[in-house]
Amino acid sequence: MRKQSLIAIGVTMVILLTGCQNQQLVQSSILKQYEEALQIEVSRTKVSNQISDMEQADQRDFDKIVLNGKKSNLNVKNLIEKCLQNIEERKALLSQEKQALTQANDVVKNMNANIGNLGNTDMKTQASSVLSLYERRYAVYQNMRTIYERALDQEKGLYDKLAEPNCKLVDIDNLVFERNNNFNQVAELMDQFNELTEQFNKEYKELENVIGKNKK
Known part of the structure; x- marks a missing residue:
């Protein structure tokens, strides 16, 4: 009888130990997925900064076109070509940014299975909160990119119109308004994106802390 009891206890200990190891594997897998996604996003940040710099350059050139092209567009043809380029x-940069964020999202989007396997309720709640923020952030980015692409097409139409021989600035008032309206929407969505990024960073740090305490 004692032998049977020892064997039973031994089996129980193996199950508990394996369960603990499995939980650690799940926790490590979640952090690994996020770290992989965040590493991919490093390239996205560099591209976003390049886009921002080019936006500022475009605005400076547009202001010069408005200043120097009041009577005729002959004086600003080179600037118009520069803006089109x-x-x-x-x-092209927007396409690179989209590729990076889509790749990062693909790494994260299948995380629900791992989160569902977490045994610790607080950890599961925190992990779900982090994932929700990442998903909301990506949705905002998709919307922002769509509007940005539309704004760039309108901006191209604006410069194409300016390049016409008899075009005057008064002829492009509506195009300028539409272009500015779309970029204002992009700016608002960028603010939302940045706010969600800050929230994600805060909640992800808290998730790391919760998992770290659980390992002690």
């Missing part, structure tokens, strides 16, 4: 370069 700027748009094409921003489109």
Whole structure:
């Protein structure tokens, strides 16, 4: 009888130990997925900064076009060509940014299975909160990118119109308004994106702390 009891206890200990190891594997897998996604996003940040710099350059050139092209566009043809080139370069950078964020999101989006396997309720709640923030952030980015692409197309139409021989600034008032309206929407969505990024960083740090305490 004692032998049977010892064997039973031994089996129980193996199960408990394996369960603990499995939990640590799940926790490590969640952090690993996030770290992989955040590493991918490093390239996204660099591209976003390039786009921002090019936006500022485009605005400076547009202001020069308005200043020097009041009577005729002959004085600003080179600037118009420069702005059109700027748009094409921003489109290419936007495509790189989209690729990086989509790749990062693909790493994270299947995390629900791992979160569901967490045994610690507080940890599961925190992990779910972090994932929700990441998903909301990505949704805002998708909306922002769509509007940005539309704004770039409108901006190209604006410069194409300016390049026409008999075009005057008064002829592009509506195009300027539409272009500015779209970029204002982009700016608002960028603020939301940055706010969600800050929230994500805070909640992710808290998730790391919760998992770290659980390992002690």
